[in-house]
Amino acid sequence: MRLNVLYIFCFFSVFAHALPQAYVTNEKDNTLSIIDMNLFDVVDTIEIGERPRGFILSADHAKAYICASDADRIQIMDLSTHTIVGDLPSGADPETIALHPNGNTIYTANEDDALLTVIDIPTSSVVAQIDVGVEPEGLAVSHDGNLMVVTSETTNMVHWVDTQNHENIANSLVDARPRDAHFNHDDSLLWVSSEIGGTVSIFDTKTKQKLKTISFDIKGVYRDKIQPVGIVLMKSKPYAFVALGPANRVAVINTDTYEIVDYILVGRRVWQLAFNQDESLMLTTNGVSGDVSVINTHSLDVEHTIKVGRYPWGVAVKWQ
Amino acid sequence: MGIMTYTLSTYFNHGIGFVRYRELLSKRSFYATSFFVCFILVLLQIPLSASTLNAKTSHDAISITYIKIDETTPAGVPSYLLSPDSTGTAGAKLAIDDANITGKFLGHHFALTTHRINTLTAAETPIVKDINRSAVVLLDAPTSNYMSVLSFLIDIAPDTLFINVANNNANIRRQLCGVKQLHTTPSFQMKTDALAQWFRTKRLNNILAVYGSHENDLAFLSAFEQSARKFKLNIIETKAWDGNFDLRRAAFAEIPVFTRTDRPYSAIFAADFNNNFAYSLPFNTYHVVPIVGSAGLKPLGWHFTHEQWGARQLQNRFVETYRRPMNEIDFAAYAAVMTVSAAAQSHSPMTSEGLYNAIVNDDFSLAAYKGRPLSFRPATGQLRQPIALAHEDALVIHAPLPGFLHQSNELDTLGNTQSTGNRSSACPP
Known part of the structure; x- marks a missing residue:
């Protein structure tokens, strides 16, 4: 599955140059990681x-x-x-x-x-x-x-x-x-x-x-560890995503009913969130594990984990 | 292996962060920043108050008195190990500033009066006056006269809320009938349980315990003995330090003799409240092992190298204002004022009674830069809080350590959740 997705994106990448790209600030490295959103890999790191x-x-x-x-x-x-x-x-x-x-x-x-x-x-x-x-x-x-x-x-x-x-x-x-x-x-x-x-x-x-x-209530995670930080709201679906910090999960909330649809396991101390253009993918910055998780917003699965710098903090996706 | 790699990289990250942090502290100039902000404001002629027209103008004033009772330091304590003069009061003052920023949006105002004295008697009229009009008294008193000072204060103002901000001793954590008393500084038991969790995690089971002659040394030791029973550690021998000479030029010869035992040990626990000898233990002992307690790895309510969970903002504010690192008594005083400030947000009456009831309520929680909500144990009035295990240059970890679980709150793996004091002095059943 993962390979298929990669092939499809590689195919598109021939035509779409390097865009879309994701930018991630690394708080403890004083750098900016640039992720190619076709390859799902860091292509450049800038001081x-x-x-x-x-x-x-x-x-x-x-x-x-x-x-x-x-x-x-x-x-x-x-x-x-x-x-x-x-x-x-x-x-x-x-x-x-x-x-x-x-x-x-x-x-x-x-x-x-x-x-x-x-x-x-x-x-x-x-x-x-x-x-x-x-x-x-x-x-x-x-x-x-x-x-x-x-x-x-x-x-x-x-x-x-x-x-x-x-x-x-x-x-x-x-x-x-x-x-x-x-x-x-x-x-x-x-x-x-x-x-x-x-x-x-x-x-x-x-x-x-x-x-x-x-x-929030996550089986096996003590409630003190559930620490909501970043929030993003989807335009195309009644979904809100909330990063839960050291619970290492992103909560998916139905914005019509306020019910929690799912908890998605990501990297350690998940912090900020960002969508790509059509909101099909969402990126999370995971501070302690120093990586970025890429979540498919349809299946609610993590499709990629990308190592970036120390303490990734802010994130945004450029598509134009 | 995966977990190990993560843990190591986390420590590494902290290490790098710390070096940068220290460099930055020296680089950043408080005056330059203030000047810059003032300059912009003057330039643009923006009155700071103009934007807060909506802030409430009528103020509920909450008066807080800080009483610091000095204890004589014995001869022979190295001057660099003495506690700074502003210890405690600095933390309280910083918290008053923070609480007043919040208060201005809610119509509260906090005022602090500090008194530093050797003993407290009825002759101290200005202090008596301040206590009478204070809803809250922060108490910073040595074990030797804590109870007598407290009962003196209770006689003057029985309804006051007393918050102990400096004393770790179990003997002063007794429930007294009708007395509103809280403790924001951790007990010795919380500290030794934190050390014991570290010992279990590192598989160091055979411990030599050494202690000095201060009454807090016996209390610290006795807490450690209880922790050793609770966490199944083996204290192979207990030794009292009775040296009455200056160790600084004799440690290399004296300490190996003092720490020689019949059975080998894997670590040393030292209880030395007055800094008489523990500072000489590292690298000098007969078996060269980790030292914990009053030297080496210290269990603390706060350490200046802690920067996670927004702590760095507080550390920065403190250093910019007081030009020294924040210590655990500063933090306990800070937490005490912030507790009162948080209680004031709960719409309860701004009296000792109203504030106390809000604080001991099950719903009360305090955010205090420790990564989880803090609250007070109903039976002991003790603030539940993580304990920093730190050495001179870095934070090692905050206890509770991973894997130490509790049925209701992991923070209750540290210290006694039930009152250990003399129950007869509490209200009769």
Whole structure:
């Protein structure tokens, strides 16, 4: 089966050059691994700034924005040449980043200073810094661009920010150590993972009230080890995927019924997740085992495991 | 073999991470960062408060008093082994800053008063005043007068919530009727159980136990003896150190004599609270074996090399503020304030009673950079927490070690879950 898939992809790769490619930041190697998504192998490893974590692509996939946390900057990489072409004034210790749908505004969480920094990309300037809770981390911008949220790990809160005037408009308490946040497709709901609380909370974006809390139960895994981190929501199917950290599994949740469909065993300390273009494959970064698992989202099986650098953290797939 | 490879590579990764971390600490300048942030703010004229208009303006104030009772250090302790002056209070202050950032969104404000004294008597009027208006007292007192200080405080303010942040002794972990007392620093029993799990994992079964003359040394030793029974370790001999000379130039000659035994041993457990002799044991003993306890591999509530689970952010904040590594008493004080802050989030009344009830509630959990939710044991008021096994330069592992299981919570493989103190002093049935 695996060989057949490989042959099919090899066949396509003749026509499709090297795309799609996946990019993975290696937190403890200060490098970026580039995975050829036809060969499912690392084809290049590039030196980047110190302690790279958050990684996102521009809307046209021409550039990437990389949080080099210990270099205190967001690096901009030209993806046609794989060179760093500039950086953005991020403030100290940027950990995660999110891009506004307008493509010009980028948000970053400054973990050490309890700040959310809003940066205008064309002028490379800081537009606003917003006081948030201790150790801000998870960022999400609504698809309509009107609202964004940041979660703070030690304050255990979701801070809601109006993107027009950069005002903190509401704060909602959530279970311990919130890590990642995602709006659903019509922006009616916000999904938030709580690492130490061991739960995923779903908020109504109008009322900012919690609607639902999802807990996990895996046979043979002690509940303290179930630590939800990365969340992704599928467009084509009513599925949400949640990385469960040291439980070494990704939970598959039906977004209509909130029932858990499956737990997929991946590498150790699974962290962040990303889809390919048609959402047929999902990649997971596995920090402790230093590899990436590639999951088939139809069969919910792991099809490939790819060794990358030390402590892979952020991941994104470029297809255009 | 697969597991072994994973484990080795994990250690290797940690090693690399640690070297970088130390380099970075020296490279990163707190002032430069602050200046940079201030510069941007001034440049853009963004008032920090403008963005938090929505934060609540009415404040529920929670007053916390930190009482540190000093103990005289005996002569002959190397100065580099003395505890920094700000031990404990530094951790509490940092936690107050963190708690107030959270508090500003919820309308809570935390205030800390610290007192450092030799003894506590009624003559200390300002302290008595502070205690009277504090919902919470953090207590950092030596074993010799912990109970007398506590009963003095109970007489002044019987409803106060007391949190022990520095004392590991079992004798002070007694239940007292009607007294709200918690312990965020681990007990000696938790520490020795962590060591015993490491001994079992490494198959080191025959242990020589050595101890000094401080009352905590006997308590540490007695906890280790209980751990040895629990985890089936064999203590081949127990020896008391009674040397009254400075070891630093005599250790190479004296320690082999002290550690010579009839039967061979595979490791040495040392209980030396005052740092009188244990520092001389590594590489000097008759049989050269691992040293654990007060030297070599130490069981600690916190170690400055721990950086997983977001700990590095806390370590960075601490070093930037206090210019020294965070120790286990700093962490226990930090955890105590964060416990109160977490309880304040539960919508319970902001009184000693309200906070205490929220903390001992089954649903309470504390996220404290240890990779799992922490909670308090109802019978002992002890904070369940992983124990760091660390040497001078690196963290070895956090106990509970893999494979040590428990029917309800793996953290309960460390320490006593039931009160071991004098039950007669608790409320009569």
